[in-house]
Amino acid sequence: MAAFTITSFNTRWGMADDGAQFDLASVVAAFDTDVVALQEVWEPADGSGQLTPTADALGYRLLHVPMAASFVDPRPEITADPRRASGTWGVALLSRLPVRETRTFDLGRLLERWDVATRYALLAEVEVGTGSVTIAAHHLSFAMPNALAQMRRLGGALPAHRPTVVAGDCNLWGPLATRAIKRHRRAVRGRTWPAHRPHSQLDHLLVSDDVAVVSARVLPRAGSDHLPVQAELAVAG
Helix, strand or coil: CEEEEEEEEECHHHECCCCCECCHHHHHHHHCCCEEEEEEEEEECCCCCCHHHHHHHHCCEEEEEEEEEEECCCCCEEECCHHHCCEEEEEEEEECCCEEEEEEEECCCCCHHHCCCCCEEEEEEEEECCEEEEEEEEECCCCHHHHHHHHHHHHHHCCCCCCEEEEEECCCCHHHHHHHCCCEEECCCCCCECCCCCCECCEEEEEECCCEEEEEEECCCCCCCCCCEEEEEEECC
């Protein structure tokens, strides 16, 4: 068996509850995992974002897909009006493991009017030992019918006979998330939202049956309104 580590974290535009920006590079460095899935990543239009400098400084390959136009003043929000936007909001995947293949998958929407974001999943086949694992980084809709449909759609896009990990903010409780995607189970169990007094687990690492969970935990607060989840996983090869 070959092991690797992964963390998933909803960054909330890289902003704390008081609106102050936290140091993303320091947060990711503290995770110290082979793979990091990030949601609600804010990239200002002026090019001053933290994502690329973080990946470069820590030796990660960066995959990133914007999902909505966005602004942060007077408060962080996504918008359907590009005239109001001062940047983008999306998901990212950072990998220190060799990446063999990548693609962006449109998760679709069951009900269009409930969500202005175009939800995508980033799929990356990464090398682990002499084998590989497909990792899907995502952020599902806040509208439950959309989230359930997107999880089912994502499940259909995953390779059926290869180890897979689904990492991100599902906006679904664990039993609903695993019911919507076949052949996967929760690696981490614990409350993740809201970070100051968590009562629900919305953030998940879902692993296929051929992935062994060596260890898993919910991490302490890292700046945003979600708690990160982290696991050490192992696969054949």
